[in-house]
Amino acid sequence: MKKVSVTTAIMVMTFVSLSAMSCKDSKKEHSVDAMHSEMNHDEVMNHDNLNTPNDVVDNNVQTSDAKQVMADYMTLKEALVATNKEDAAKAGKKLESSLKSFDVSKYTAEQQKELKDIIADAIEHAEHIGKSEMDHQREHFKTLSKDIIDMVAITGTENTLYQQFCPMYDGGSAWLSMSKDIKNPYYGSKMMSCGKVQKEIN
Missing domain, CATH: 1.20.120 (Four Helix Bundle (Hemerythrin (Met), subunit A))
Structure with a gap:
């Protein structure tokens, strides 16, 4: 009986430990995704800013x-x-x-x-x-x-x-x-x- 409860306890701890690790990885992935998404957003913003009046205009494109x-x-x-x-x-x-x-x-x-x-x-x-x-x-x-x-x-x-x-x-x-x-x-x-x-x- 004692053996069964020890085995159960080990299984529960392993499960909790795996869940925690999985959760961490998920958070990590999420934060990497968020960072990547933010970088893309910044790149888009910077690209858009190329068209603002304060930047160089391509003079080969006549309006x-x-x-x-x-x-x-x-x-x-x-x-x-x-x-x-x-x-x-x-x-x-x-x-x-x-x-x-x-x-x-x-x-x-x-x-x-x-x-x-x-x-x-x-x-x-x-x-x-x-x-x-x-x-x-x-x-x-x-x-x-x-x-x-x-x-x-x-x-x-x-x-x-x-x-x-x-x-x-x-x-x-x-x-x-x-x-x-x-x-x-x-x-x-x-x-x-x-x-x-x-x-x-x-």
Whole structure:
């Protein structure tokens, strides 16, 4: 009888001991899982933070706003090449509208500040182009082009652009084109091929 109760006692103790160990392992696994889950969460959080305005933005991915501004700028340039005041005015107004709706929030804090300054200046020149005579349109286009070149340095471009330069107009004036061929927006047909490619922007 005594033997049976000793055996029973040993079995009970073994069972309790095994249960305790099993419970510990389970807790350990749970804490490892929790830690792993937390690490994953942190990784996700850090990944999300890459998209915040205070981090570096990939300039190779041009935003749709930047694409629209560039498309409107090119339409304006073509109108000036053709010496078409009405088309240039329309393009100037369209560009003004695109600039006003440009969302800078996707860029870093420093880039946002620069873009806001560039856009404010560009809007003013686009507005003047929308209501001026051809000579004044071309004057404003010179400064507007500088603004757009500065903007592209921040936003990047998906298409190859050519920064072109006319040494004759107003002490030298630059503009952007999607073609290597020189079509001068400052003189139109008077001096269509006056200028050179200064640099290629990719």
